[in-house]
Amino acid sequence: MATFFGEVVVAPSRAGLDEEEEAREETPEDREIRREIEKKREIDVLWTWQAGGCAQEPLVCSRFIVAIGRNAAAFLSSFILDSVCWEVVGVVKLWNEWCRTSSTTNVLPTDSFCLFYRLISDPTVLLCQCSCYVAEDQQFQWLEKVFGSMQKKGLQVTILSTCPVADYKTQESTLTLVSPFLKALKTKEFQEPVCCPLLEQPNIVRDLPAA
Amino acid sequence: MFIPCDRGGDSAAPDFKGFTLLMPAVSVGNVGQLAIDLVISTLDMTKVGYFYTDCLVPMVGNNPYATAEENSTELSINAEVYSLPSKKLVVLQIRSPFIKNKYRPFCETLLSWVKSSKCARVVLLSSSHAYQRDDEQLLGTPLRYLLTPDLEKAVGGRVKELKWKEMEKVAAYPGISDTDKVLHIPGGGITKLLFTESCSEGIQMAVLLKFCSEGDNIPDAFVLVNYLNEWLQLIKSEVNPSSQWKIPSSWRLLFGNGLPPALF
Numbered sequence: 001m002a003t004f005f006g007e008v009v010v011a012p013s014r015a016g017l018d019e020e021e022e023a024r025e026e027t028p029e030d031r032e033i034r035r036e037i038e039k040k041r042e043i044d045v046l047w048t049w050q051a052g053g054c055a056q057e058p059l060v061c062s063r064f065i066v067a068i069g070r071n072a073a074a075f076l077s078s079f080i081l082d083s084v085c086w087e088v089v090g091v092v093k094l095w096n097e098w099c100r101t102s103s104t105t106n107v108l109p110t111d112s113f114c115l116f117y118r119l120i121s122d123p124t125v126l127l128c129q130c131s132c133y134v135a136e137d138q139q140f141q142w143l144e145k146v147f148g149s150m151q152k153k154g155l156q157v158t159i160l161s162t163c164p165v166a167d168y169k170t171q172e173s174t175l176t177l178v179s180p181f182l183k184a185l186k187t188k189e190f191q192e193p194v195c196c197p198l199l200e201q202p203n204i205v206r207d208l209p210a211a
Numbered sequence: 212m213f214i215p216c217d218r219g220g221d222s223a224a225p226d227f228k229g230f231t232l233l234m235p236a237v238s239v240g241n242v243g244q245l246a247i248d249l250v251i252s253t254l255d256m257t258k259v260g261y262f263y264t265d266c267l268v269p270m271v272g273n274n275p276y277a278t279a280e281e282n283s284t285e286l287s288i289n290a291e292v293y294s295l296p297s298k299k300l301v302v303l304q305i306r307s308p309f310i311k312n313k314y315r316p317f318c319e320t321l322l323s324w325v326k327s328s329k330c331a332r333v334v335l336l337s338s339s340h341a342y343q344r345d346d347e348q349l350l351g352t353p354l355r356y357l358l359t360p361d362l363e364k365a366v367g368g369r370v371k372e373l374k375w376k377e378m379e380k381v382a383a384y385p386g387i388s389d390t391d392k393v394l395h396i397p398g399g400g401i402t403k404l405l406f407t408e409s410c411s412e413g414i415q416m417a418v419l420l421k422f423c424s425e426g427d428n429i430p431d432a433f434v435l436v437n438y439l440n441e442w443l444q445l446i447k448s449e450v451n452p453s454s455q456w457k458i459p460s461s462w463r464l465l466f467g468n469g470l471p472p473a474l475f
Contacts, residue, residue, distance in 0.1 A: 034312065136268050136269075136310050137310050137311065137312075137313075139269055140265035140269075141265075168468075169463075169464040169467075169468060170464070170468055170469070171463075171464070171468070171469050172468065172469045173468055173469050173470055173471035173472070174468055175471035175473070176471060176472070185271060185272070185273065185286060186284075186286075187286055188284075188285065188286075198273060198283075198284055199272065199273055200273070200283075201272065201273055201274070201275055201277060201283065201460055201461045201463070202272070202275065202460075202461040202462070202463055202464055202465075203272060204270050204271065204272035205270065205271050205272065206268065206269065206270050206307075207268075207269065208269075209271075210269035210270045210271040210288070210289075211269035
């Protein structure tokens, strides 16, 4: 593939993998390094009641609203959250190349954080503000550790997230599209009316919202 | 790993005993995956479950094989299983790349599922970098096959009749003559790993691959699926076979959106 005459650029393959790297057997040092990195990339979900040292009962939850990304997190901060009706009940501590969150619950809007709030008047309503980036190898772990703490019967999950308009695939040009606009994806178990059109093929959602 | 779909009344897990498992490798040009899309779309296969795995990048969207308003709102994720019992065919479609360091765990889990579900054989559709071909491979067909020893015994004869070309082994150390020949599938993703593991575990596996480059790989997908069809006869191939494959609705807009009118 030439970009200008004479220059040949190796196109990155969507296969993604450097086959030789994967095929090579791991030396004990490699294994040790990999384990250390995995440990560093582990996610910790800390609930406020854990500080008291009491046993982990699954959280009874009827509604779980998750805001992923800075825009969605800001939406919740501006329109939903306040210190009167909501209390912080948990935090996710993680590290990756893009961000680090801490176990503090006292955060600034510009920080990277992942906090859980509970509605004081109805403690089965849980809210999560996740403004940090959860890397692809951490997404499954996040999912298992967060949902693992919950009793999931009758649980309704709502995920709020944003994507750039430029990523939206449509017959017309995105230049003429009126934005911002809402699209939704829902499981067949979700029977309530949806407040906006469903996401048309071939658009897809990636990363933590997809997980 | 495999989670069956909730099909309402019929809650028994689907039975794949004796079935052929058809699956893609995430490889150069995504040719295997595109070919699998054609198979699922043309044969109107029913989704019977998915893989719950931490080895693939998560993604979700609405039904990529939608043909009408009614069937366009079923969610679809990164690894799903479709079946067509009348042809004893079960198909796995993989829709996203592997997460680093997760190739081996995925291959191990997959092969153990193949054994526990008693699939008769596995057919892997894949591709390899066209630019890595040697002088001889540049001539003739860009299609190759591989068979594990167990499958060789069963279908080796048929493959000979079809005059297919086996994937050549290359020298382990190019330039030095007299070295061992090894299997090398650049750009093939998990192909080599799955194949070598299947050989050692006595699984009947065939690999069908095409040499190609990144670009518009739709023609490559058609060539590969027709190659597969020569053997498995999934659709009638007397008339022009390419016209019989149904392109899924999700193949729209592969190369970007419409252009803004203001451009002109």
